[in-house]
Amino acid sequence: MKRVYVNEQWCLGCHLCEYNCAFANSGERDMVKALKGRAIRPRIRVEGDGEITYAVSCRHCREPLCVRSCISGALSAENGTVRIDHDKCVGCLTCVLVCPYGAVQPGPDGAAMKCELCLANACGEPACAAGCPNRAIVYEEREEETA
Amino acid sequence: MKEYVIIGGGAAGVSCVEGIRSRDPEGKITLVSAEPVSNYGRPLISYYLEGKTGLDRMSWRGADFYERMRVDALHGVRAERLDPEARRVTLSGGAELPYDALCVCAGSDPFSPRFEGIETVEKRFSFTTLADALALEQAVDGDTRVLIVGAGFIGLKCAEGLRDRAKSVTVCDLAPRAMSASLDGDSSPILERHLEKCGIRLMLGNTVTRFDGGTALMQSGDTVGFDVLVIAIGVRPNTSLVSDAGGAVGRGITVNEKMETSLPRVWAAGDCTESRELTTGETGVLAILPNASMQGRCAGTNMAGGDAVFDKGIRMNSIGFFGLHIMSAGSCTDPVFTQVTETGCKKLFARDGVLTGFILMGDVSRAGIYTSLIRERTPLDTIDFDAVCREPSLLPFGRAYRAKKLGGAV
Numbered sequence: 001m002k003r004v005y006v007n008e009q010w011c012l013g014c015h016l017c018e019y020n021c022a023f024a025n026s027g028e029r030d031m032v033k034a035l036k037g038r039a040i041r042p043r044i045r046v047e048g049d050g051e052i053t054y055a056v057s058c059r060h061c062r063e064p065l066c067v068r069s070c071i072s073g074a075l076s077a078e079n080g081t082v083r084i085d086h087d088k089c090v091g092c093l094t095c096v097l098v099c100p101y102g103a104v105q106p107g108p109d110g111a112a113m114k115c116e117l118c119l120a121n122a123c124g125e126p127a128c129a130a131g132c133p134n135r136a137i138v139y140e141e142r143e144e145e146t147a
Numbered sequence: 148m149k150e151y152v153i154i155g156g157g158a159a160g161v162s163c164v165e166g167i168r169s170r171d172p173e174g175k176i177t178l179v180s181a182e183p184v185s186n187y188g189r190p191l192i193s194y195y196l197e198g199k200t201g202l203d204r205m206s207w208r209g210a211d212f213y214e215r216m217r218v219d220a221l222h223g224v225r226a227e228r229l230d231p232e233a234r235r236v237t238l239s240g241g242a243e244l245p246y247d248a249l250c251v252c253a254g255s256d257p258f259s260p261r262f263e264g265i266e267t268v269e270k271r272f273s274f275t276t277l278a279d280a281l282a283l284e285q286a287v288d289g290d291t292r293v294l295i296v297g298a299g300f301i302g303l304k305c306a307e308g309l310r311d312r313a314k315s316v317t318v319c320d321l322a323p324r325a326m327s328a329s330l331d332g333d334s335s336p337i338l339e340r341h342l343e344k345c346g347i348r349l350m351l352g353n354t355v356t357r358f359d360g361g362t363a364l365m366q367s368g369d370t371v372g373f374d375v376l377v378i379a380i381g382v383r384p385n386t387s388l389v390s391d392a393g394g395a396v397g398r399g400i401t402v403n404e405k406m407e408t409s410l411p412r413v414w415a416a417g418d419c420t421e422s423r424e425l426t427t428g429e430t431g432v433l434a435i436l437p438n439a440s441m442q443g444r445c446a447g448t449n450m451a452g453g454d455a456v457f458d459k460g461i462r463m464n465s466i467g468f469f470g471l472h473i474m475s476a477g478s479c480t481d482p483v484f485t486q487v488t489e490t491g492c493k494k495l496f497a498r499d500g501v502l503t504g505f506i507l508m509g510d511v512s513r514a515g516i517y518t519s520l521i522r523e524r525t526p527l528d529t530i531d532f533d534a535v536c537r538e539p540s541l542l543p544f545g546r547a548y549r550a551k552k553l554g555g556a557v
Contacts (some may be wrong), residue, residue, distance in 0.1 A: 008549055068437060072204075094437065097474050
């Protein structure tokens with residue numbers, strides 16, 4: 001399946017992915033309206049120090065610990081995409097406790113949120129990758145997938 | 148066609164179905180549940196009382212799960228007897244189920260020491276099943292004074308769920324601290340202050356010596372008047388089906404890392420089992436949903452001819468009380484990092500060069516990075532451990548690790 005992959009050496013640390021993610025998941029059609037004057041809640045996060053930067057978002061693991069551990073059944077894997085049903089989530093954050101990458105986080109209303117590859121968003125594919133100016137984030141198939 | 152029988156419809160039983168179906172789309176699966184409904188998230192019952200979920204949203208794998216997985220699910224039925232030689236389970240009502248592979252996911256039942264005068268208490272409850280939650284919902288209204296015996300996860304979640312429904316909620320425990328099994332002397336007081344601020348009355352280091360109708364006489368000499376009593380002292384694994392059939396049991400049903408019991412063609416998973424805990428190497432009952440789910444899946448995979456192993460069981464919990472998030476994992480004996488404030492704390496524990504446990508209260512961001520260090524037994528001298536103590540991120544793991552995890556499929 002196509003996944004979001006990170007080419008760390010190309011990351012500029014510009015944080016554009018975070019803004020594009022927050023916009024794509026806002027449900028708004030206007031980026032200014034969606035983001036201006038608000039604390040943004042992206043599902044991708046740029047980490048690093050002064051020298052190294054890279055973006056982290058859900059890896060859509062083949063054996064997702066979050067799905068196995070979710071007490072409410074809100075998390076599920078559909079055709080390889082790990083999704084979260086906002087209405088079923090009770091905000092216990094067991095997913096945060098088990099995700100090895102720190103890629104799940106509490107959302108504004110307490111329910112957990114994570115990258116769902118923008119499949120249900122207007123953009124239809126990951127906005128972080130589409131908007132990355134240096135191809136540090138890509139959305140593609142990689143060979144090892146079949147390994 | 149292979150015949151599979153699963154005893155229990157909790158997370159372990161349901162995950163066992165998923166494990167079987169991941170390899171065998173054809174075999175006949177029969178699931179037997181003593182409860183009138185199954186396939187719901189058991190830990191959701193306090194969230195139900197709190198109004199954070201509803202009956203229409205509590206199905207763990209979806210309302211059509213059994214249909215989708217082609218499972219014959221029998222509800223309100225108990226497995227009474229297991230005959231491992233004839234490969235047959237006898238059900239309440241007398242029906243017999245033959246099997247080629249059996250998985251016992253019988254869970255655990257609440258237990259209570261014998262309290263003097265307990266029979267004089269008119270309204271007394273446990274708090275482990277949906278039926279318990281529904282009964283409490285009926286029994287409690289704005290005039291009800293609730294007394295909960297047990298300040299562990301179950302008792303305190305029950306207190307949270309009932310606070311806005313009841314007139315008052317009091318929780319007592321013989322242990323001197325709240326959640327004493329998973330928190331320590333630094334972290335328990337933060338929780339206790341928070342609970343009391345939120346209107347829960349705590350009586351710790353104190354328990355009931357005698358009940359007299361709606362009055363509890365406490366060890367301290369105090370009396371507590373109540374209308375509804377909840378006993379939340381602990382649970383005991385249901386092992387008798389296997390032990391009566393001659394299978395090995397300790398506190399729970401003995402299983403190996405493939406979830407095989409000592410009986411041929413019989414597997415077991417979830418709260419009814421005991422297994423090796425990763426950080427201590429000791430055998431114990433790891434009665435938490437994530438372990439039940441992963442054990443169930445492992446058992447199911449192997450029942451269908453696979454070769455799965457689950458050997459990463461640790462104690463862990465993520466829980467919130469009135470907005471305060473608490474996470475703990477592993478065993479918390481040798482502290483290597485301590486940060487305690489009035490309203491939160493972070494403690495990390497390590498032994499023999501690997502992380503063995505942690506307690507987080509308040510800021511729980513990216514806690515899974517710590518959990519992963521425990522599960523993978525990552526040698527701490529291969530990462531920048533000081534940096535990861537200060538803030539969990541993937542930076543201290545180095546470029547090669549990130550290239551593998553963020554640049555490849557995991």
